[in-house]
Each structure stands twice: as structure tokens, then as C-alpha cells.
Amino acid sequence: MTGFALILFAALFFDGLIVRTKSVCSGRKGPGVFQPLKDVARLMRKGAVYSPTTGWVFKAAPIVQAASVVMACAVIPLGEYGALLSFRGDFVFFAYVLALGKFFGIVGALDTGSSFEGMGAAREALYSMLAEPAFFMVVGSLSLLTGFVSFADILPAIHLSGAMSCAIAVVAAGVLLVLELIENSRLPVDDPKTHLELTMVHEAMILDNSGFDLGLILAAGYLKFAMYAALIANLFVGSVPDAWDVPAFLAVQAGSAVSIGVVESFMARARMNHNPQFVFALTSVALLLVFGVLLAVGNFR
């Protein structure tokens, strides 16, 4: 329960921290840390507008998306605190409940019949599909390393005791951080700030959503940020004294938000046809992790 509550708590600050970082880096005053939350609150109070071409799928999609992220968060533990939900193979559940949310996002976008939304959905589907192997390689190798098959068992069992385990944790954290960028449609894969429909990925998919639905999608996005950062935090909290679990968790959350902000401040977005290469490169780094773990557990002679 503590882990779940902490993820929700971190989600309140995450996007605001990215925006603050970007404002500071560009020498702007910028909005406050709570602006994204205020935006969501404002949207939640509004009614939604539905195009006559859309059906129930379009209305259900934001709810399913948000619910899927909440469900995914529920299987993430925090050190010894355990997860809300835990069962054998729950990391597969984690991956596919997120995929279910994404699927609904995509069919919801297609439901509008807009060419922009179709393009956005096609792009998002492609990058998610390409990113999936990287996720399973990371979690699979951690599972192999610890000998467990549930997040609640795998993550607390990671102890940074030697050079090899440190290296594995750092590479895994790197891969998860880039996955976080891809899954949340951030630079260099997507530009969340653009107003240009033709270059959008995720934003194009939600062009027709408004009011409460849009608020829900945004809130789910913030939660997703905190969720991936929680996975990263878990790689390290096992190695700190129990009393330091919560501060370490929050430090990793803040660190990943700031690093995303820095990346977005000093880098241009990649050309769209280079994005698949970028995601593939991530997969090959994840493959390195698999070999590293095989070496570490001594199965690779």
C-alpha cells in the first residue's frame, strides 16, 4: 500500500518538475510545479465534447487507459513494503495491462475517423510494439538474476553488492529511463509541446478528447511517469537501510524528472523515421543486460 500511495504522491509533482526544469534551463520564469495538476483539475470540471462520428469506444478509451495505468501501478512494490497486488508472473500482467490501455487509446483515436488521429495512432502503436522486447529483456534478466517471478519478490532481492550487480542495475535503470521517455511520448521520440498535428505522435491521438476525458488521459500520463520511475527506484532501494527507502524513492523520482527536463532542454527531436532505430538500439542495450546476467549467474560459460 505504501508503494502505491508513494507512486500516486510522486505523480503529483512529476510533470511539474519536468516543466520547472525546462523553464529554468531556458531562462524563463515558467509555470509553477502544480500547474499540470491545476490543468487536470480544470479539465475535470469541464464537460466533454463528442464528435458525431465517435461511438462508445471513444468514450470508454480514456477510462480504460487511466484504469490500466492504476492497475499496473498496483503490482509495483517499494522495497520491503510489498505491492498492492502480487502474484507469480505479475510483470507479464504489468506489461499487458498497459498494452490494453494503449490498445484502447489507439482504437479510440481510430474511432474519430480523423486522419491526424490515425497517423498518431499508427506511430504510437509502432513505437510501443518495438519497445516491448526491451522491457521484457530487462525484467526477464532481473528475474533470472534473482530467481523470482513476481515484481514484489524480484525487486527487493536486488542488492548492489558487487561490481557486476551495480553494472546490471545501472544498465537496467538506463533502459527503463529511455523506455519511460518512449512510453510517455517525450523527446527524442515525440515532442509533447508541439502544436503541429503532422509531427505529433501521442498528442495527435488525443486531439479530439476534451474536458473530463482529456483530464483523465493527462492524469494517467503523470501516473505513468511516476510508475516507470518507481521501477527504477526499486533497483536501488533494496540496498539502502529500510529507513531510507522513502527518501531514496523520492530522490529517484525527482532525479528522473529533472533528467527528462534536461534532455528536453538541450536536444532536438529525432527525425521520425529514425525513431525505430532509436528504439531498436535500446533493445540491443537490453540484450547486453541479458548477457550480463547470464554471466553473473554463471550459466554462460
Next chain:
Amino acid sequence: MKNARVKNNEPIATEKIPVADYEAFLEEIVALVSSPACHVASYFALDAGDGAVKLVCCIADDDAHDIALLSSEVEKNGVLPSATAHAGVFERFEREIAENTDLVFDGHPWMKPLRTAPDDYPFYHMEGEELHEVGVGPIHAGVIEPGHFRFVCNGEKVLHLEIMLGYQHRGVEDLFLEKRRLNQRAVLAESIAGDTAVGHGVVFANAWEALCGHGTSRRCRLERTLASELERIAIHTGDLGAICGDVAYQLGSAVYGRLRTPVINFMQRWCGNRLGKGCVRPFAQPFPFTKELGADLLGTLGAYERDFLELSAHVKHFPSVLARLERTGVLTQAQAEEIGAVGMAARASNLRRDVRASHPYLEYGWLDHNPVTKHHGDVLSRTQVRISEVEQSLEYARRLVAELEALPEENAPAAPRRAAANSMVVSLGEGWRGEICHVAVTDGRGELARYKIKDPSFHNWMALALAVRGNEISDFPICNKSFNLSYSGHDL
């Protein structure tokens, strides 16, 4: 057939423009534009009375530094063989004439509405299982003008783009005849394209003064040149920021955005308007450039230049930005020549076309302008041309300020009241975007009978449509921004 030759801003009596029958006229204009040094500056129809229409063609010759004028009288609702069939540069002009008169151009390959944006616009259509069409606009995301873009794509790749304009048509050319007071006309000229207020204002002032036989003082010419170059600096800087913004490069977008402000704020201190509206008026400069303003400007530009050079050196070599700009939106030199591209976009495609050098006006002869050209015609080339032009304009601005300080302040001579009767003048100017052409024709009483305007966007919208072919549709915004064409300048 012979043609009359005039210099930029040199008035000519209408009767001295040779009139030929249409076949000879057609042969001559097509022969003239076959030379790479020549392009069509303006081509329009005049009402000649008695059921006749007079076609007037102005072809700018960059090598001879003059403008060839020729005309032909045809029947009001005649069917004429099209010049576009022989030379692509006439494409837009013939569409414009056909739209505004009853003339029909036979054999025109692309005869479509130019400025009416009808619901049943005949878009080019391609059939194919794997093709899809994307329509963008006329209402866009962001505070920009209206225009409709229709893409035919295969997946992410653009096969064809067609641009339908006309939503901004205000009838500016007719308003010039309707509004008879000089100040009204000067304000109109500044409103042709809001981002080229000084550019169009200068060209109008030059045209009107030429018709009145009024020679402006050197001081006045220096001030106008300075205002033109400041406008170039401000808009190029803003566009560089927008290009960085479109590739999500926040540092470039933030710093270029900040750099534009001091330049336009200086215009506010000079003439009371950040976009330079009111800065240029025929006969006399309403806001004299004082010594204090000169010191102010030198300080502003000094602070500007340091940051501009530092950021530009970074942007030009930053891999993450270059990866987006290089080989994106290529306009080949052959394409640029065929469609008669002008200005900064043409120069980025290695077409040395710059009115400041080829048909000098104001003090550009004294500045001895040497155009910047690049070879590749991609977004990067257009970015580099903009950066180099800003550097060039900074140097010009300093020289102009120094020269202005050396000149005594003066009282403008009394302005002549009337324009010459039955005359015509072609006034060319190089706005930041490219060649601006105004043609003024007067009637027997010295009143305006026709005021023909051409903004550089008129040619260059086609350049954009060609440049995005074969690119990814997600790269269209940066292609578009690298040209940054005017909707209202095109639609008039």
C-alpha cells in the same frame, strides 16, 4: 518584337510600352524567360476599354539590371494559347489573369482557382490502396493565417502536396484605387503582408515618388534602407527561433525568440510600432533618425550580435538539430528556376536572385550588396542563408548609422502633389522574404488606374509544395517554417 527597357523605379509613358499581337508577345515573353538571368516580376491585365484587355508583362533582367516591358491587346473574352505550356514561371500569373478577367488560357496545365478557395476546388487526386489523403487547415493549430493543405501520402511519405489559398483575399489592389489619400495608401501598402510592413511600405513609397518625379534626399534613402535591414534581422531571427521550435530544440527557440525582441523594440522607439508600421511614408520620413537613436541602435545591435553569433555557431554544428535540417525539404536549383522562385528561398537553392544586387534601389548600390547563396536547397541551406543574411544586415546597419551621423539633419523639400499622367512605374524591392514588385499605372488625369502588387510568396508557395515531395509528412512543418510564406501577401 521589341521591348521597352526601364530601370527599377524609372517611370515610363504608357504609350512607349510596345504593343504587339498576342502571338508575337507570347513568343517574346517565352524567349525572354528562357535566359536564367530573367524572371517574371509581374504579369497582369489592364482594362483597355472597347471590349479589349491589355496584357502587360514585366520581366526583370538581372544581368542587364533593367526590366523589360511589353504588352499585347487582346479581346476581352478571347481564348489565348498559354505561356505556361512553354515556361512554368507563368503558371500563377495566368491563373490570376484568368480568374480576374474573362480570358481563357488554352493549354494551361494547372488552371485552378487562385484566390477564391471554393468548396469544389479540383484537387489533384491519386488512386491507390495504400495511399491516403491528409487535409490540414484552413484553420490551423496556432495563431497563423488560414490556408488549406492537401497531402497525398503513402504511409509517412508525402507524394504530393497541393496548397489552396484565397481565404485572406481582401481586394487590396482595388482598395488602392478606392482610397485616394496618400496616407491611406501607405497604410494599405504596409498591410499587404504584416511581417513585411517596411518592405512593402518602401516599395510603395518608391513607386509613388517615381511617378511624381520626386527625388528623395540621401538621408531619407539611408533611413529607409536601415529600416528594411532591421526588418530583415528581426524576421529572420524570429524564424530561426521558430525552426528550432519545430524541431523541439528548446535552447534555440528560447534564445532566438529573446533576440528578436530588442530589435523590434528598437523599431518601437524609432517609429512607435514594433513592426515598423508608419516608419516609411512617401516624400518625407515622419520619424527622423536622430543621433540618440543611432547610439541606441548601435548599443542594441552590439548586445544582439554577441548572443546571435554564439547561438548560431552552436546551432549550425549541433548534430541533433542538423539531423533534422539536412536533406529535408530540398528545392533543387532546376525547380527553383522553373517556377521562378525568388528571395532567400531561391538563394538557398543556388539561384543568385536578389533585387538589392541586381536592381539596386535606395542605398543598396552604395552598400554594394553581394548576395549570400547556398547550394543544397534544403532546410539547412535556408537556415544558413538566414543566419548569413542577418550577419550581413548587421554590418550594413552599422555602416548606415555611421553615414547618417555624418549627414546633417534636413528639412524635407515640399512634395509634388500630382503623379504624371498616362505613366507606369515598376518598383522592385527585396523584402526579407524576397522580391516585392509593385506596378503603378496612371490614367490621363494622373490618378491611379491600376496598382498591381506581387509579394514573393506568390512564387514561393509552389516552391514549398515541390520541396515537401518525398519527405516525411512529419517534416512538413519545418519545411513550411523554413520558407515562412505569407498567406495575406499571396491572397491580397
